[in-house]
Amino acid sequence: MKIENESKSYDKCILKNISLEIDKRIYRVEGENGSGKSTLLQLLAGLETFDSGLKNCVSKDVLYLDTNQLGVVPFTIEENLQLLCDSFQIHLSFEDKEQINTFFDNKIGDNYMTASTGTKFKLGLSLI
Incomplete structure (x- = not known):
């Protein structure tokens, strides 16, 4: 392209x-x-x-994630990630949680609805 x-x-x-x-x-x-x-x-x-x-445009293989459909709205970013971990029986160590917090710019306690588009994309990529 x-x-x-x-x-x-x-x-x-x-x-x-x-x-x-x-x-x-x-x-x-x-x-x-x-x-x-x-x-x-x-x-x-x-x-x-x-x-x-x-x-x-020669090829159009583009992945686009709609931020309105990536997470559970009333939950925080952390609660959305915990839901993912629980679904797949994934246990996160303290170090894993620290890295995730850094990846989300220390905003994992923020509500999904108020999160930036970039943070919603990060969550969406975590969920797929």
């Missing part, structure tokens, strides 16, 4: 003149909250359309 000079706006410009070439590998998208990561992934998956630019 190749995109050239792509842009996307809603009320404000989210992505401006983005160009990338993506081959068949696993990628990690990083950035601050609100920097356009989720928008970029939705665009690449074809769930949204770019406002301008050239998109050249």
Whole structure:
């Protein structure tokens, strides 16, 4: 997949003149909250359309996780992970829990509903 000079706006410009070439590998998208990561992934998956630019798509094997369907809403991140562990009879050591807490930026006590999109994606990837 190749995109050239792509842009996307809603009320404000989210992505401006983005160009990338993506081959068949696993990628990690990083950035601050609100920097356009989720928008970029939705665009690449074809769930949204770019406002301008050239998109050249040879293969479209893209995994997209909908953050609204990744966890149990009234639970905390930690409770969602515990549910996963209980389901598969997984016991986590203290060290495992510390690493998980670090992976979730020390926010595993936060409610799923108030978690950032990135945290919801991390939870979703943990659950699959």
